[in-house]
Amino acid sequence: MAVGRLQKFEGILDAAVKVFAERGYRGSQISRIAKEAGVADGTIYLYFKNKEDILVSLFRERLGALIGKFEYAVRASKTAEEALRLICELHFAELERHPLLAHVTQIELRQSAFELRKEIGKTLKPYLLLIEGVLLRGIADGAFRPEIDVKLSRQLIFGAMDEAVSSWLLSERKYALAAQVDGTVDFFCARCGPEVDAQNERPFFPSPQ
Structure with missing residues (x-):
C-alpha cells in the first residue's frame, strides 16, 4: 500500500476507534467515522466493505x-x-x-x-x-x-x-x-x-x- 493510502487507512482506523468507543459499535455510522477521519463517506468504501x-x-x-x-x-x-x-x-x-x-x-x-x-x-x-x-x-x-x-x-x-x-x-x-x-x-x-x-x-x- 502506497504511503498516502496507508496513512488514510490508518487514519480511518484511528477515527473508528474513537467513534466506536464514544458511541458504541451499534450506534456508530460510517458517516460519523468518515467525518472523524476527515474524509468523504465514499472514501471509506475504498478501503473497507x-x-x-x-x-x-x-x-x-x-x-x-x-x-x-x-x-x-x-x-x-x-x-x-x-x-x-x-x-x-x-x-x-x-x-x-x-x-x-x-x-x-x-x-x-x-x-x-x-x-x-x-x-x-x-x-x-x-x-x-x-x-x-x-x-x-x-x-x-x-x-x-x-x-x-x-x-x-x-x-x-x-x-x-x-x-x-x-x-x-x-x-x-x-x-x-x-x-x-x-x-x-x-x-x-x-x-x-x-x-x-x-x-x-x-x-x-x-x-x-
Whole structure:
C-alpha cells in the first residue's frame, strides 16, 4: 500500500476507534467515522466493505502490530517465565496507553454479533500460538510441569489478561493496569511451575496421571 493510502487507512482506523468507543459499535455510522477521519463517506468504501470490516480490520491491524512486539520480547527473553511476564507487561501497557482501543476490544466486541466475534477471533490465533510456544519452551526447560494442558493453559493466560483489562475499565481506570502484571503472571506460574519438595527445598516433577 502506497504511503498516502496507508496513512488514510490508518487514519480511518484511528477515527473508528474513537467513534466506536464514544458511541458504541451499534450506534456508530460510517458517516460519523468518515467525518472523524476527515474524509468523504465514499472514501471509506475504498478501503473497507462495511462497518463490520472496519472492526475486523481494526483488530487485525492493531493486534498484528502488538504481536510483532511480543515476538521480539519472546526472542530476547532468557526464560519462559520472563517471556510470559514480558507478554503480559506489553499487553497491559499497550491498552493502558490506548484506553479507547481497550474499550473497543473489551466492551464493544462482547456486544457484537456472534459471527463478527467469530471472525475477530481468528485474528487472535497468532497471539494464542505465541503463548503456546512460550508454554512449550517452559515445559522443555523444566519451568512448567510437563503434564499441563498447553492449549487450555494458553486460553487461561489470555483470559486472565483479558479479564484484568475489563475489570480495569469497569473500575473507570482507578488504578494502574501495569500494576496487575505480577499478580497475573505469578498466579499462573505458581500453579504450572514445578512443585516444590518442602523437605529438600528443591523442585520435583510428578508423573502425569
